Amino acid sequence: MKILVFGYSGQVATELRALNGSGVEIIALDRAAADLTDPAACAAAIETHAPDAVINAAAYTAVDMAESDEATADLINAQAPAAMARACASRDIPFVSVSTDYVFSGEGTALWQPGDPTDPQGVYGRTKRDGEMLIEEIDGPYAILRTSWVVSAHGTNFLKAMLRLGAERDAVAIVADQIGGPTGAAEIAQACITIAKTLLSDPQRAGIYHFAGSPDTSWADFARAIFQQAGITCAVTDIPSSDYPTPAKRPLNSRLDCTTTQAAFGIARPDWRDSLTQILTQLDTPKD
Numbered sequence: 663m664k665i666l667v668f669g670y671s672g673q674v675a676t677e678l679r680a681l682n683g684s685g686v687e688i689i690a691l692d693r694a695a696a697d698l699t700d701p702a703a704c705a706a707a708i709e710t711h712a713p714d715a716v717i718n719a720a721a722y723t724a725v726d727m728a729e730s731d732e733a734t735a736d737l738i739n740a741q742a743p744a745a746m747a748r749a750c751a752s753r754d755i756p757f758v759s760v761s762t763d764y765v766f767s768g769e770g771t772a773l774w775q776p777g778d779p780t781d782p783q784g785v786y787g788r789t790k791r792d793g794e795m796l797i798e799e800i801d802g803p804y805a806i807l808r809t810s811w812v813v814s815a816h817g818t819n820f821l822k823a824m825l826r827l828g829a830e831r832d833a834v835a836i837v838a839d840q841i842g843g844p845t846g847a848a849e850i851a852q853a854c855i856t857i858a859k860t861l862l863s864d865p866q867r868a869g870i871y872h873f874a875g876s877p878d879t880s881w882a883d884f885a886r887a888i889f890q891q892a893g894i895t896c897a898v899t900d901i902p903s904s905d906y907p908t909p910a911k912r913p914l915n916s917r918l919d920c921t922t923t924q925a926a927f928g929i930a931r932p933d934w935r936d937s938l939t940q941i942l943t944q945l946d947t948p949k950d
Contacts, residue, residue, distance in 0.1 A: 664689065665858060666713035668696060668704065668746065669720035673814040674760055677851035678719060686855060689713065698722075698738045701745035708749040715858040716750050718743050718759040719851075721790070725764070726909040728785040739789035744796035751802025756861035758854045763810040763842060763874075765791040768913020771841075775919050776808070776870040784910040794870065803865030805857045807850070807923075810874045810916045811884075813937070814847035815944035824885050825945070828894035838882035838900035842916030843874030846937030853929050860927050867926050872918040875934030884934075891938055 663686045669675030670692035682688035689711055696707045698720055708716055722728060722738040743759050750757035764787030765780040782788040794806050813821040821844075827834050853873050860867055879887075882900045889896050903912060920931045 663687070663715065663859065663862070664711075664713045665855065666708060666711050666716045667691065668698065668716070668718045671817070672719055673812050673817045673819065673847035674719040674850050674854070676816045677814060677848045678717060678854065680848075681851060681855060698742045699734060701737065701741045704742045705745040705749040708746060708753070712753075713755065715756040715758070715862060716746055717854045717858060718746055718757070719854070721760070722786070725784065725786045728789070729909045732785045732789070735785050735789040736792065739786070740793035740796060743793040744800070747797045747800045747802060747804055750804070751800050754803070756858045756865070757797070757802060757804045758858050758861070759793070759797060759804070759806050760850065760854065761794055761806050761808040762787065762790050763808060763913060763916040763918055765794065765808065766913060768911075768915050770915050771917070773917045773919035774872070774915075776872055776922055783913070786910060803861045803868050805861060805868060806870045807854060807857065808870065808872050808918060809845050809850055810842045810918060811844040812847050812850065813844055813941060815941045816847070820881065820884070821888055821938070821941060824888045825892060825894070828889050828892065828896040831896060833897040833899060834885065835899045835901045835905070836882040836885045837903050837906055838880045839902050840912055840914050840916065841878055841880055843876055843878050843918060843931070844884055844934040844937070845873065845875040846932060846934065846941065848940070849875070849932040849937060853923075853927075856929055857927055871923040871926065872920045873923050873929065874918040874920060874931060875937060876931040878917050887935065887938060892942055
């Protein structure tokens with residue numbers, strides 16, 4: 663099965679590239695091969711490569727920068743995925759696009775259901791929501807996979823930031839009123855491939871799904887787990903989000919209900935503590 667991946671150096675795209683040869687041929691496109699600010703070029707890449715399925719693992723994820731760069735965020739997060747979805751629908755092939763918990767308001771404490779009304783609080787979430795809506799309007803075998811708190815041994819993420827800060831400081835103050843599920847990029851990558859394979863044989867399972875690590879936790883408690891597993895002595899002080907203002911509002915409630923994903927594709931929520939162990943092992947392994 664040949665899978666075309668939009669994104670190359672991002673966390674999920676990197677993990678998808680690592681799966682090349684394990685029953686699938688992964689062709690990952692970098693910016694030179696497919697400029698995400700040019701939706702027509704993205705569609706043309708699908709026609710050129712003629713894949714069996716497409717996974718969109720690319721996004722404008724600079725949440726704070728998006729507040730002052732909405733036009734670019736819209737192109738990458740909404741218009742490009744829509745062009746990809748149209749190209750896939752014309753070939754009748756599966757299209758899997760990774761989305762985010764930021765499409766919700768972040769209020770309350772209940773787990774967000776895939777069918778709950780969206781209410782993004784910033785540009786990033788709004789453009790990702792707009793992309794979802796455009797994909798849904800296209801009559802093709804698609805899956806939108808919302809996830810949260812992505813971590814890996816690659817790129818920039820909270821886990822790697824904590825390892826750096828823990829090595830530099832004796833104590834850190836971390837937000838404790840934002841709750842969600844840390845999710846390993848490797849697990850997201852595998853989930854995307856499983857979904858693409860299923861849609862190829864059963865396109866009726868198209869729709870919006872959730873996938874996040876378990877159990878739900880706070881950023882502060884996640885930091886404590888990182889330090890504990892990494893053997894770092896660094897005290898964590900809980901603070902409210904109001905003590906750490908950012909240009910873009912972060913959701914307080916990022917809890918995602920993932921039961922329909924397991925029912926449709928047999929994909930259970932991964933335990934983020936296991937993902938953390940695997941990532942720390944990767945980071946400790948000498949590179950060739």
